[in-house]
Amino acid sequence: MLLANRRPLAARLILMLLAMAILVLGYQWGNQYQRRHAEPPTISGVLLRPPLAAPEFALEDALGRPFDRARLGADWTLLAFGSLADASGQRALQRLIETRNRLADRPEIAGALRLVLVDGGADRARARDFSRLSPALDIVSGPPEARAPLAALGDDTDAGSAPILVFAPGAQLLAILPGTAAGATLAADLAALHAAAPALLAETP
Numbered sequence: 001m002l003l004a005n006r007r008p009l010a011a012r013l014i015l016m017l018l019a020m021a022i023l024v025l026g027y028q029w030g031n032q033y034q035r036r037h038a039e040p041p042t043i044s045g046v047l048l049r050p051p052l053a054a055p056e057f058a059l060e061d062a063l064g065r066p067f068d069r070a071r072l073g074a075d076w077t078l079l080a081f082g083s084l085a086d087a088s089g090q091r092a093l094q095r096l097i098e099t100r101n102r103l104a105d106r107p108e109i110a111g112a113l114r115l116v117l118v119d120g121g122a123d124r125a126r127a128r129d130f131s132r133l134s135p136a137l138d139i140v141s142g143p144p145e146a147r148a149p150l151a152a153l154g155d156d157t158d159a160g161s162a163p164i165l166v167f168a169p170g171a172q173l174l175a176i177l178p179g180t181a182a183g184a185t186l187a188a189d190l191a192a193l194h195a196a197a198p199a200l201l202a203e204t205p
Contacts, residue, residue, distance in 0.1 A: 040200075041192035044185050045163065045177035051201060054171035055149035059118070059142040062127035067116075067140040073171030075114045076194070078186075080179065081154055081162040083120035084130055084139070092162065093117050097134050098183030099190065109194050112169075116140060118150055166190065168197055 040047055059067045072079075078096055082089030096115040103110040115134060119127055119141040127139040141147075154163040154176060164186065166175040174197070177189055193200070 041189075041196045043175060043177065043189040043192055044181050045175050045189065047175050047193075047200075048173055049200065051168065051172035051174050052153075054167060054173055055152070057146065057149040059140040059146055059150075062124055062131045062139045064124070067138060069171050071138075072116070072167055073169060075112045075169060076109070076190075077114045077116055077165075077167040078190070079116040079118065079150070079154075079165040079167060081118045081120070081151065084117075084126050085121040085123065088162070089117060089119060089121070092164075092179065093130060093133070093137075093139075095164070095179070095181075095183055095186065097137070099186040100134065100136060102183050102187035103190065106191060109191060113190070114138060118147055120147070166193060168193075168201055170201070172201060174200060 040049065054069050054072055056069050061067045078099060080092040080096055082092035084090060084093070096117065100110055100113055100115060103113065113136060115137045117130075117137070117139045119139050121127075122141060124141070127141065131137055131139050150165075153173065154165050162179045164177045164179050164181075165173060166177060166189075168174045174193055175189070177186055181189075
């Protein structure tokens with residue numbers, strides 16, 4: 001009699017486990033479907049789908065330390081081009097810092113955001129001075145051939161209007177934003193990209 005009672009109980013347990021498994025699989029499938037079919041964020045620049053892996057490059061920061069693809073991929077990064085020897089680099093630097101300041105009420109974004117200026121000049125002392133403007137700032141430089149892989153992603157010769165590149169963690173180029181946009185616009189773009197990142201980065205080949 002005891003054995004006869006065990007069989008219905010075992011069958012019920014199996015059915016309950018199957019039902020739970022179906023619910024979990026359905027939930028996961030639904031999330032994946034929503035991510036794949038979610039509307040892309042509206043930004044002022046160009047959204048890259050799928051994201052583009054950053055090229056290999058070898059530059060140095062203002063302290064002479066290597067700055068390469070590995071350092072670029074550690075956090076979210078806004079990368080701009082310009083020379084600190086003229087107004088182009090100083091405007092680009094100001095725009096990067098303003099954008100991050102605009103995200104002060106979003107610590108989950110601002111706290112993980114690096115600012116990078118690819119400096120076309122060669123004055124490391126000047127770069128060190130400007131680097132003190134923000135703890136999140138890296139001013140990197142190198143000869144033209146060393147800058148070429150990144151410069152190919154965003155022309156750094158048009159003073160004041162070179163685009164700003166948005167890299168997600170893993171050194172994935174997610175968007176190209178207009179270098180002439182206001183800091184508030186760039187901050188809104190970055191917030192939109194950050195919110196949509198799980199779906200966008202899932203498209204990475």
